[in-house]
Amino acid sequence: MPPGNNDIHGGFSADCYQGFRHSLCHGWASGPTAWRSQHALGVSPIEPGCRRVPVAPQLGDLQWAQGAYPTPLGPIRVRQERKPNSAIASQIEAPDGIRLER
Numbered sequence: 594m595p596p597g598n599n600d601i602h603g604g605f606s607a608d609c610y611q612g613f614r615h616s617l618c619h620g621w622a623s624g625p626t627a628w629r630s631q632h633a634l635g636v637s638p639i640e641p642g643c644r645r646v647p648v649a650p651q652l653g654d655l656q657w658a659q660g661a662y663p664t665p666l667g668p669i670r671v672r673q674e675r676k677p678n679s680a681i682a683s684q685i686e687a688p689d690g691i692r693l694e695r
Contacts, residue, residue, distance in 0.1 A: 629658070629660065630660065630662050632650075632651045632653075633650065633651065633652060633653075633655060633658035633660075633673065634648075634650060634658055634659075634660050634662065634671045634673060635647075635648045635649045635650030635651065635671070635673060635683075636648055636662040636669060636671060637649070638664070642664070642665050642666070643664035643665060643666065643669075643691060644690065644691060644692065645691075645692045645694065646662075646664075646669065646687070646691055646692070646693055646694065647693075647694040647695075648671065648683065648685060648693055648694065648695055649695070650673040650681055650683065652673060652675055652681060655675070656674070656675050657672065657673060657674040657675065658671075658672070658673045659671065659672040659673070664688065664691060666688040666689070666690045666691055667688035668688070669685065669686070669687045669688070669691065669693075670684075670685070670686040670687075671683070671684070671685050672684040672685075683695070
């Protein structure tokens, strides 16, 4: 490690553990991703294996949201965009075997 830099995985544990015990891979850190997928993208599977997926975006103040939702059959790719009249235009690509409901 160059002088003046901190090793985030091993250097910030003086008050508790010494060494490489600091992790940024905790499940609680992924909460915003699930929220974004369900609300901004509007993807919320309701059948095992993601065979049936309603898509109902809630953009709030966002002008657009874009992302991919992983499923056993492949990713569902979504782009939601607010139009000037406040309507939401959706572009959705889903693998064969997934029924989208709007």
